Amino acid sequence: MANLAYMNGRKKYYRPQAVLWANTPGTLVLSNEEDPNSEKFYVPVGYEIGANTGIETNTEMIDQFLILSDDNRSPINFTTNRIEKRERMINGRMRSYHIADKLNISFSWENLASRAFVLKPDFGSDGKSEFSNTSGLPSTIQQEYTTDGGAGGAEILDWYNNHQGSFWMFLAYDNYPNFGKEDDAYGHLAQYNEVIEVFFSSFDYSVTKRGKNIDLWNINLTLEEV
Numbered sequence: 001m002a003n004l005a006y007m008n009g010r011k012k013y014y015r016p017q018a019v020l021w022a023n024t025p026g027t028l029v030l031s032n033e034e035d036p037n038s039e040k041f042y043v044p045v046g047y048e049i050g051a052n053t054g055i056e057t058n059t060e061m062i063d064q065f066l067i068l069s070d071d072n073r074s075p076i077n078f079t080t081n082r083i084e085k086r087e088r089m090i091n092g093r094m095r096s097y098h099i100a101d102k103l104n105i106s107f108s109w110e111n112l113a114s115r116a117f118v119l120k121p122d123f124g125s126d127g128k129s130e131f132s133n134t135s136g137l138p139s140t141i142q143q144e145y146t147t148d149g150g151a152g153g154a155e156i157l158d159w160y161n162n163h164q165g166s167f168w169m170f171l172a173y174d175n176y177p178n179f180g181k182e183d184d185a186y187g188h189l190a191q192y193n194e195v196i197e198v199f200f201s202s203f204d205y206s207v208t209k210r211g212k213n214i215d216l217w218n219i220n221l222t223l224e225e226v
Contacts (some may be wrong), residue, residue: 001056002044004029007129010048010067013149015190018076018108020044021159022065025195029040037185042170042192049155050129052122058117061128067161069150073108076173079104105169106222113145113195114215115152140193145214151206153217160203166226169196198223 020060031039046064047053048213053062083099117178121129131143146152151159170192178193179185209216 001047001061004031004041004043004044006048006123006125006127007041007043008014010123010149016069017070017148017150018064018073018172019068020172021068021163021190022170023033023134024064024169025163025197026170039187042195044164048123049151049159050117050121050123052124058077067150068156069109069116069146069148069152069188071114071146071150072150073113074108074110074172076105076107079106091209099212103195103225104201104222105198105225106220108218108220109110109153110218111216112156112219113152114154114207116146116149118143118153118213121149135224153215156219160200160221163200166197166199169198169223170194171196199226200224 007016021061024045026042026044028040029043031041044065046061047056049063049066056062081102081104085097085099086094086197087195089095117129117131119131121131123129129196130143130151133142133144133147171194172192173194174189175193176188178183201224203219203221205213205217205219208218
């Protein structure tokens with residue numbers, strides 16, 4: 001089950017992978033449950049795809065989110081679509097009735113591993129898998145094919161195939177004004193700081209190389225804010 005300890009275990013570096021997809025907007029949890037003034041973190045609800053769910057019988061908690069790999073990922077491009085109604089007044093000036101600003105978000109991967117692990121990773125409560133490349137194994141027998149354990153091409157395609165409707169995207173990039181203007185707003189690099197409900201607008205992929213253990217994929221996608 002996702003919690004702060006699990007999410008910290010799933011990231012390889014100080015900062016989490018830039019993009020996470022989830023079926024729900026998640027929750028804000030305290031970094032210290034005993035201190036109501038401690039820092040809050042966005043955490044998805046339920047189990048990650050590929051997690052060890054044990055004897056969990058509530059199917060609504062299973063396969064609830066997917067962490068995407070940063071391997072060979074392009075820049076995340078944001079395009080703002082300003083929804084408004086403009087008309088000229090009798091004096092010739094333009095007046096705008098602003099409704100909302102919505103985003104189109106696009107990014108891609110080149111030569112992304114077709115799968116993240118040799119088998120189902122069975123992430124434990126600490127966010128670790130027995131297949132994680134943490135033991136200094138030579139590359140010839142490694143069993144984790146994305147360097148950060150994030151989803152490979154087949155996992156990303158599977159999410160696309162199973163989400164004709166909207167879902168939620170967690171983003172981790174430096175956008176500190178989301179947390180205000182005070183000094184503590186500057187200290188949120190190590191967490192997901194923005195959650196957006198999106199639809200797939202476009203998705204295409206190609207298999208660029210076929211290998212012994214994995215293939216390499218190129219993926220291009222665009223997401224549109226609900």
